Amino acid sequence: MSEKLSASLEDYLEAIASIAGSSGETHAADIADSLGVSRPSVTVALRALASRGMINYRPYSTVSLTEDGRIRAASVLRKHRIVSRFFSEILGADEELADSAACRVEHAIGEEITDRLVEFLAFIDNCPMAARGGFQYESENRKEFREKAADYGKK
Amino acid sequence: MSEKLSASLEDYLEAIASIAGSSGETHAADIADSLGVSRPSVTVALRALASRGMINYRPYSTVSLTEDGRIRAASVLRKHRIVSRFFSEILGADEELADSAACRVEHAIGEEITDRLVEFLAFIDNCPMAARGGFQYESENRKEFREKAADYGKK
DNA sequence: GACAAAAGTTAGAGAGGGCTAATATTACAG
DNA sequence: CTGTAATATTAGCCCTCTCTAACTTTTGTC
CATH class of the missing domain: 1.10.60.10 (Iron dependent repressor, metal binding and dimerisation domain)
Structure with a gap:
């Protein structure tokens, strides 16, 4: 039914949802700070989440959740x-x-x-x-x- | 206080305790079957557990829990x-x-x-x-x- | 006591997640 | 409109955990 996500990717999704709040947009640096993780780790995670259809992501740009991403983040x-x-x-x-x-x-x-x-x-x-x-x-x-x-x- | 063990290593410890029961001795193949994992994976895990003082282990021999291992397995x-x-x-x-x-x-x-x-x-x-x-x-x-x-x- | 079968280990590879250092891109101030 | 600071990515490395295939040791049977 819903995509398989590792605990780690769920954490990223959760952080994105928390940070994005109403604005809906997130910066990679905020995600890194929020999770206490390096920026390169965020880049890798974002690619993984994008490939699973959880976020809208293009290099050097801000990040937002897709509908699937919102649903999954809300669940977590x-x-x-x-x-x-x-x-x-x-x-x-x-x-x-x-x-x-x-x-x-x-x-x-x-x-x-x-x-x-x-x-x-x-x-x-x-x-x-x-x-x-x-x-x-x-x-x-x-x-x-x-x-x-x-x-x-x-x- | 107690050694840091990954979820995976805790699973191995748990399996060893369950299989060993009263006899106290375990075979690697039983651990593999019990966890649905390959035998080489068991070997690797046993080395890791031995290095953390959780089991008594020597290549080509049976496995038993140390006192620390018993305590930790019981906790899990x-x-x-x-x-x-x-x-x-x-x-x-x-x-x-x-x-x-x-x-x-x-x-x-x-x-x-x-x-x-x-x-x-x-x-x-x-x-x-x-x-x-x-x-x-x-x-x-x-x-x-x-x-x-x-x-x-x-x- | 030799020799197959069973059990265990080593070798090598890959996925996933993390890091630092170096490089590239974007954004903004002058 | 150009250059520097901030931001993001790539490259390269490490560690954990898993696998299959190949090799070694032990066991048990004749």
Whole structure:
């Protein structure tokens, strides 16, 4: 269905979408800065993305997403947001940790798992016991659950 | 703290641990079969794992995990189990899908996220509304949550 | 104990992703 | 309208991971 893209290329696509924002145009240098990568690496990635129909690209020119590129970037960004949110809001992880883990997990899960996670997040917001404060903040509970957790084979 | 291993090398370690089981010894051919990879690829990987102190390895001989290797393999296997379980039991994904996604996610999350997920799983087992049947099977609820889910920006 | 079959390794190549240094292009200031 | 600074690309190298084909070592059977 949708083109196969490596995690690396998805990261580039994601960066392009984030930078482009409303203007729609991106400079290679911004992509390099945003990803902490050298400019030559960006050039190579742009060629790869262009060959897969994800971006409009011509040498020495600005970059913009194609319709396919927009769709794919939106998919990756959505996965990122959902997963990061799950890690921080539900599991109670530090935002920075949640975000960095989401950066990797976003390439590892498909649409179905993401859809289900979205539904679960909506559900949990309505679950009086499980919502924030339920799991995260009631230390009495947490101690109890930490004991139960042994079943799952900690380290 | 623990050696940096690529996702690929973690997969090899995981396979070795799974195959070795109690006997502790593994043959390269079994690793190749288990991972669906060629034998030469296994040789290369074994050298890399040996150089990182994860396995005991000498050419033309069987392979076993070192203490470090056992620890690391257990960590990866634990992440796999937890994540797969979350995907299938909580999110309600098909076991096969859950497992294949877990194969990738296991390399993308650290110990802290995993610990928190373990606790959450234990917690959810005790949450009358959220436990199985709560989220997965009550279609009335699901419809409602699916509507709420729009907030999270579906596709 | 020799000799095939099985198991493992080496050799060589290619894809993918990254880097620095050098080169080319574009853009803007004078 | 020309030249320099900023930007982008090419060239060449490295590393990881994979493969097939060819070679070596081990194993086990007669």
